[in-house]
Amino acid sequence: MKDVVEQLSSYKSVHLNPANIKTHFVGIPLIIWSLFLLLGMVRFDTPGGQVSLAMVFTLIVLVYYLWLHARLAIGMVVFILPVLYTSEAMVASPHALWIAVSVFVVGWIFQLIGHQYEKAKPAFVDDLNQLLIGPLFLMAEVYFALGWEKSLEQEIAPIARRKRMALETAKAG
Template structure:
């Protein structure tokens, strides 16, 4: 199994251009955010009936999926899992409130499409294919790479 550092080194190969990096710093969190919103939009009566917590922020499919996402990150780095947990909590809360104002699924689809257009534009600038075309696990490495690059003291 690769270490987080090995994943980052391999991911960085196709993310050298400064413009592509900036695009990724915006679009990767936007995609993560929109996926959380889409998952929150799936009817979750089964989860709500099972948990009976009266806490809509955690009684949804996004929360369930994010628990499994955290397992992926814990296997790589507990510190990174903690950072991603914070990002995930922010996404859950923000999406909850956005969903009170507009149809969350529609908003999330819009963000998702625009952010992916940005991603592919960034890779066009870079002149290299997106890493996830080589290995789908890079879809999970992208958010960690952004978090690490934006909030580390390097």
């Protein structure tokens, strides 16, 4: 399995344009929230009470992030728990499905607009795992902006630029 440096540098290689990154700060949270709402609609009973697929997914994804990078995983917990809470609260709405689908579409519109600035295809096109790395990438960007995890930033940035140059060379050739 690829380590966090390889995962983040692959993602960053098609997210170098600041305008693209800004659109992702809107689009990715919208997509995540809508997916959590959809997953929250799938519920099952356990001896401890009702559990949703969103709760199970949250646990699995947070363990994956912890495996990749413990400090970034802490930030992801701070982000994901309110997303889980608010999406679980919305499940009871009679319009939950339409809300989830609408928010999902709006989120992807932001993503696609961002990639017009970038002039590069989304990372998940070549590696579906990058769908899970997008949120972690945004958390890393927050950490970098706060001056945290500078060694990680210094490690992934040159790799990302080399990967991007290779992509552009392959595209031109």
